[in-house]
Amino acid sequence: MEKLLTIKSVHIENVKGIENQTFELNIIPNKPSLLVAPNGFGKSSFAAAFASLNSVRLAISKDHMHQGDEDLKPKLSITVANGTGLSVLNANNTSNSISSSYDVHVISNRLIAKSTKRNMGKFTTASASIAIDPFVLVSRIPKKVYFSYSCTQMRVAFGRNGKILRNIEHLLNSSSFIGNIQEMYVLLDKFTGTRIQQKIDAVLKKLNHETGTAEELRLWAASNITNDLAGIDCVNSVSALITTIGSDSQDQVDALLSAYQICVNYTKDKDIFKCACKYRSYLYDKAGYEKVITSFDTTWKNIRPAESAGKLIVEFPAASNISNGQRDSLCFAVWLQKVNNSQNRKDCILVIDEVFDYLDDANLVAVQYYISNLIAERKSLGLKIYPLILTHLNPIYFRNFIFKDQKVYFLKKSNPALNQHFKKLIINRSNSTIASGVAKHHLHYHPIGVNLRIEFQALGLKETWGDSEIFHIHTQTEWQKYLNGNDDYDPFAVCCYVRVKIEKIVYGKITSDGDRTTFLNTNGTKEKLGVADAAGIDVSETLYLLGVIYNEGMHVKEHVDNSSPIVAKLENLTIRKMLVESTAG
Template sequence: MIRSISIENVRGIKNQTFSLDIIPNKPSLLVAPNGFGKSSLAAAFSALRTKRMELPKEQHHLGDESLAPKLAVTVKQGAQTFTVTADGNSNAIAGTFDVHVVTSRLRAKATKHNMGKFTTATASLEISELVLVQTVPLKVQHVYDVTAMRGRFGVSGKAFRNLDKALGNPTLADGLIDLFGLMDKVEGVRIQNDIRAMTELLQAQTGTGDDIRAWADGALRLRLEAISAVREIADLLTSAIAPEQGRIDALLSGLQVALLYLHDKKTFKDACKYLSYVNEKESFEDIIKAFGATWKKVRPVERKGSLVVSFPSAMHISNGQRDSLCFAAELRKIERSVSLRDAILVIDEVFDYLDDANLVAVQYYITKLIKKVRENQRSVYPLILTHLNPYYFKNFAFADQKIYFLKKSKPAINKDFRALVGKRKDPSIEKDVSRHYLHYDPASVEIKAKFTALGLREAWGDSAAFQAHTEAEWDKYVNESDNYDPFAVCCYVRVRIEKIVHDAIPDAARKTEFLDTLMTKNKLDFAVTNGIDVDDTLYLLGIIYNEGMHVHENVDDSSPIVSKLENRTIRHMLIESVAG
């Protein structure tokens, strides 16, 4: 796992360590409010180059180039823990991880217009070009002659299938590239001797092609299986080209491919690389078609030796389509570059502004990437930077997502308060707790025996004592103490707002009906229908005070609430509203 990430002198971060314990091959959502430094974290990883960090001047802390940037990643592997770092002089991170950073491609552009005696400028938004393949390989074809290949085996050559069409398959080329190392080993003396011996046996056979294949299935199959390259190529041919073919057919074809490779390695490799590129280009075209962007002339094109995709003006393509399409294309690019190292994928400013449908789409592509990396027996750490709390947004739908709050807050839920909220639905106390603890009622109740039986704080069995506790926590919050209970503050605000509205109702019968109404919003609605002027702010603050009435097991519930409570505007709204 990644134990921690430390950053120095990058944008708004002077020196900060994020203790995370990030588990590999699971989507990790790193949550923090806007302005906290999520983009600084992304910028630090974006600055990594092969040999050093190269941070643009404007992204140095305080814009001061004398403040040297540094990035450190602490990793735990089994019982071993170690730290790899990168700075302006070196990059040890590159020896452990491949790093990819995906951000929004939307950029502001200023265009100057010379009007003779004066110059004007107009601003517009444009989407930066996405380079899919940096260098398009030369167009090279396999030099395969089935007649010449069969001639090596005499009359028995008829048993070998024609691979001309198969070798032109781009999907096969991807797999063959991974087998270059194995095919090199076919040059070994032992394997070459075995191939010569099998060739002599084949040359001595007679009969039809089917007869010879049947003989080879009994006499040569195990020997061919013992040659790793032949076996792996046979498996690849079966899965990518002809799943219905017999095993001996696949093995004899595997032998052909290995011999073709040894005959001219350079041409074979170049042909595979070009076909792999064709496959890559087709996959990008498929992605773009899936997002329905072809009518806007968004398509991969070869330009100056690279494969790129250009976008129309931002006003001519929807934000969701643009961001999700770019994201899918970049993840496909990353998927095809999986190496022998583990990977860190940092995703910044992509998830936060997508609609439900596009958010589901990009999550699909992350899931595919994780699956691909696992198949290669490697690990990937997808770090999704967001200001949204995923607990409250159903469209974050990963099956096993992990959530980390970057901004750790000193204020935290009191353990007794957590226990009370956790057991609020117990039948023995549910009605009393709802009416006299978590909502406003001028009367108090005394249920200490029930609290004791449930292991709750006995003193709070008197609802007046509990209300006194929440008021004391509110006073800490107002005085800007750093040890208040955010849940108690939320509870106090909700109860206080209900009291203010309750007291504004002049009729005693309607006051009672107000108290009998369930849920704060319904109480406010009831007051409005009875002629009470309820400020819209009291409704709006429901987003804040209702959040403190829910807890999750083994989760940092405090940080997301505190991030809202500490917002200066929210603080002002709360204090003003509670004052009545």
């Protein structure tokens, strides 16, 4: 069984904001992989490293050089694991071994600043606008060449029983056939060999010696020359291709005779045949682009691919005339179609730089559909694709990321990590023996403590934490570590401390015994704050905003990195300031 080639790690040096960093990933092929990191971390630098790859080297533009220093040499390395060992592929400013194994594509925002100058007498004025960079779909349109095939002429050349040949125009118009036949030129070149021609002449002589209708001749041929034709490798291979694509459900003899015609047409003029294949492939690609763009284009600008200066391009209207969602989904669709049209028979790394973060629900579903189809298409060809989707949103908490089998990786790894005793407590919080007590006295504020040591011991939880007072001493200790800048604090304990502390402060401001009782008996911090609001307490908007922080720390998901997304929030300077101010009362 073939081992899956996982991308174990990516190492980047001197590209934009990345000086020297290794990302431990273990990316599995043919699955959407979401790479999560906060804004400012360096996701665009990650994407720029891959976008700078060409076939021979890592060509970093001046804008993407680390610190703008041309003397700092860029490097991109990929470590691949196949279950039996590791291999490292490198690219730098002079070489590139990555391109030998992978076809790399990067999808990112295509907005550019555009300046328009106008001469006003002796003065020149300039106005700025935001444009969308034109998209080159095909960098060189091939010559307009058509196949020089004529069924009538082929039958005449075949001999007296040429009527046995079927018209193969449908094959020369089949995108699947044209796409595959271009991989078989070396085999087709053998058709003109002396021995093969002797075999062909013998078959034609036998067949032309017979009499009867076309159908009678096919019946005779099925029993008398099928093995002869199948014994010729190039004819048999083309016949197998014809059978695979299911052209009119041809039987074996028809497929072999059609393959014979392909071989003859190829050898008659190889240049014309090859050029015709290239042009036919281009037409298929163009039609594919038009279909995809049309399905996404809901603007009044009627965006379509156009031929210009020997290239096929798609131009977008000014950014002011198209919404962000329309722009991003259109660009995304075009890029995916370009990847799908790639003729390289190599595995593919597809980096998607934050395109997902700004799409509305409908377009987000649409682009996920196209990615899923692309994965399926690559798998059907026996190829692997690694879709790396860079995002600042944690997909675990957003319902719009709905891939069936998506994998989530956090680029920014954190030293602070979830305490395993705390994790077990969160997982078991709903157990009937402790649910009520833990909810009221551990995870929320209550002026009276509770002792659940016996119940905690029975569930295999940390026994001393059954005493809510001891538990809160632990969360306060972790909070102090966080305040002191230590990197070994438990982010979940910090979130718990913040929630309980905020509730305690607000509770202390309530004067009515009835409102206090209602506050303690109400489920949920947001709802408790609402009780205080209704009681005339001035509850700061900040306390509601911080719900995003302390509520996330009260839920654990198995088999994922729970800590990194919370730590990313806790280490945001503004959020730190909000936390400190809100717990100082």
